[in-house]
Amino acid sequence: MNDMNADKLQRLEKNKKFRKKFYNKEVWKNYAIIPPSVILFASLFGVLFLFNTDRLFSLYVIPCIILLLLGTIWLKAVRKYIITQKISDDRPFLICSCIPLMEKNKKTIMMFSSGYNRHNKNYLEKKRKEILERISGGDDSLDLTSNSGVKLIPDSDVYIVIPSFSDRIANKKGNVSVNRYVIFNNENRIKYITARELESFS
Numbered sequence: 001m002n003d004m005n006a007d008k009l010q011r012l013e014k015n016k017k018f019r020k021k022f023y024n025k026e027v028w029k030n031y032a033i034i035p036p037s038v039i040l041f042a043s044l045f046g047v048l049f050l051f052n053t054d055r056l057f058s059l060y061v062i063p064c065i066i067l068l069l070l071g072t073i074w075l076k077a078v079r080k081y082i083i084t085q086k087i088s089d090d091r092p093f094l095i096c097s098c099i100p101l102m103e104k105n106k107k108t109i110m111m112f113s114s115g116y117n118r119h120n121k122n123y124l125e126k127k128r129k130e131i132l133e134r135i136s137g138g139d140d141s142l143d144l145t146s147n148s149g150v151k152l153i154p155d156s157d158v159y160i161v162i163p164s165f166s167d168r169i170a171n172k173k174g175n176v177s178v179n180r181y182v183i184f185n186n187e188n189r190i191k192y193i194t195a196r197e198l199e200s201f202s
Contacts, residue, residue, distance in 0.1 A: 004195055006119040009095045009181075012198060016087055022183060022191070023086040024079075032078050039071035094184045095198065098161075099124050101131065104144055107163050112182050112190075115157030127158050150190055161190060 012018050027033065046064035050056045096112040097119055103109070111131070117123035131153060135142055142153065148162045161182070181198065183191040 004198055009119050009198070013093055013095050019087050019093055020083055023083050026191075027079050027082050030082050032082060033075070036071050036074035036078055039067055040075060043067035043071055092185060094118055095193075096182050096184050097121050097124060098180050098182045098192070099128065101128055101160055102135075109144060109163070110161040110182075111158055112161070112184070113158050114184055117157075124158075127156065131158070131160075150184075159184070 043064045047056070047061065047068070050058070050061050050064065055061070092114070094114055095118075096114060098110050098112040099121060101109045101111040111124065111128060112118065113120075113124060113127065131142065135144070144160070144162065150159050150161055152159050181193050181195070183193055
């Protein structure tokens with residue numbers, strides 16, 4: 001599949017339906033989800049316990065049903081609140097082209113730009129050459145040995161992504177050259193997404 005053009009990507013960046021689906025997958029990582037989830041699991045455990053002890057149709061089931069309803073309502077409300085906050089947040093929501101920078105310690109270090117040229121792979125290729133020249137020249141400001149994460153290259157709009165061993169996408173050899181993008185919102189993490197996935201929203 002060919003790269004998506006900049007106009008399509010810019011429209012997707014403003015597409016609330018796309019952002020909602022993206023954050024819908026990420027919402028479960030929010031700590032605010034834990035309390036209602038605990039109540040739901042506790043109520044379900046109570047229902048299963050009563051079922052196994054042949055007391056499901058007794059008065060004992062009423063507290064479990066009440067907790068189940070409260071947990072469900074609370075969970076839906078928290079989920080909706082988190083997604084609404086993310087969508088209406090002023091933080092940037094950028095879809096950036098992403099290319100491999102280099103291989104180091106059996107990891108593929110990726111790079112992307114969050115600036116005006118974030119959709120331009122030719123710009124990234126140019127920056128890649130500059131960064132590799134700085135690395136070969138012994139530039140101490142480029143630390144590629146630190147912990148995994150998203151790191152801004154000094155004096156540029158380019159970020160590098162140093163993957164962890166659990167980052168299966170970035171470490172997947174033979175697939176680093178596919179048309180891949182990252183979702184970036186100024187947090188110390190990114191989300192990989194393919195052109196095929198993006199096309200389904202365009």
